[in-house]
Amino acid sequence: MRTILVSKWTKVAVFLICLIPFADLVWRIIKSDLGANPVEFLQHATGDWTLRFLVFTLCVTPFRKLFKLPDLIRFRRMLGLFAFFYVSLHFLTYLGPDQAFDFSGMLKDVAKRPFITVGFTAFVLLIPLAITSTAGWIRRIGGKRWQMLHRSIYFAAVFGVIHYDWLVKSDVRKPLFYGALVALLLLWRLGDWFFKRRSQAPVRVAAPHVSMNG
């Protein structure tokens, strides 16, 4: 398993797999196979894939620990950047067809419509994460602070789910599904943090001896 995970080719394969939804959309545009309301189709598809990639990204840490596969970390940045890629497309389908590229009109809409406000906030929260995703930026900011900054993905995911929930007319099954996944992944982190703290507390007190004895 480990040799597969660390293989360069696996990374290439995952990258290509992540591009499939995008390729499918391009293909559908070429074939004009986007249904009766193509703009809505693109908006919903890119929004869905954003939430999915946020969930995939949030899965990495729990999966690493639960399945003892630390090498999964090699894919986290890529998954996160794909979430950003799809959210950028999602934003463009709103800025273009809905707002006719009118920035001031868009900002008014953002201020006035709660579901746009939370969606836009989630998008904005992800921008610094995409920018600082390189090794250089981790060094410049410092590991601890970088980690703190990148925790804002939790808020982006929660806001993304709320954005979806406030958009739908009455059928909340899909937003609830994403909401449940995000909740589960965040609760796992909370539990992990809580138990780690508890198990570490006595260790910290006796730290010198324990570390001496290995």
Add this chain to the structure above:
Amino acid sequence: MLIRKAPDLTYADVTPRSVYLDRRKFLRAMGIAGATAVAGKGLFDLVLPPQNALAATQFTGLIKSPFSTTEKQNSLNDVSHYNNFYEFGSDKSDPAKNAQNFKTTPWTVSVEGDVSKSRKFTMDEILKLAPLEERIYRHRCVERWSIVVPWIGFSFNVLAKLVEPTPKARYVAFETLYDRRQMPHAGGGIDFPYVEGLRLDEGMNPLALLCVGMYGESLPPQDGAPVRMIVPWKYGYKSIKSLVKIRFQEKEPPTTWNRYSTSEYGFYSNVNPNVDHPRWSQSKERRLGEIFMRPTVMFNGYGDQVASMYSGMDLKKYH
């Protein structure tokens, strides 16, 4: 025109399921077509998937209506594959799939309440109540998309006058069929049966259409077969589908979406670019087939015919 763009063939397209399950009905639906023609049609279906499993009735000699718009019509394919009909699923692509075998014969519409002559109408009787007209209307959904459709029918007031509403009647309540066996996909968070209503004068307005077809044919199941209302100056959900009951009454009837969320969906639900849905603006709409949005017009552009019914009314309060 009918088949603008044939989707990819899937296994299910080879023979429509209803045809496979009920060849007799299929043959009957083919009407006078002989065995050779049926075979030919079968071959045709193999190449181009059918829009509906069962052939629709063609209407001829339709009267052109002065109410019709000259705007570009949407395609039958778009109008029959992008539907809000939660009895057949809440995704807009669901009804076209799930309503294929919807049984619309026999069909009766019961008219009751504060009328002198309450009675039931069969579909044959309804079709003979008045000469059928083609009315090309704009149709604006609360979700900010719109279409232009050549509906077929006649003013609802023809039927209403026939049953003679008593002076007590101030509203008309409508109800859609709810048959759990035929509608296993019904859902989406709203209650069934679907109910709607109009003030009596709204129902009597000549624009309010009792609709039995579109694009020269009977209605496809997903568009509300066999008979529905079309109220073009109101948001789409007011135009109730697959009608089984019409009730004249004194009290304002409950309506499905209003019951679901009173603040979001008022009883009147007139198309109004100045009154936003609490969660989104109603000032613009996307005509299917267009990329950018266009401004929404008060009463969906039917102000000349309907605005007088609301004079002096606070349309923000009575949205």
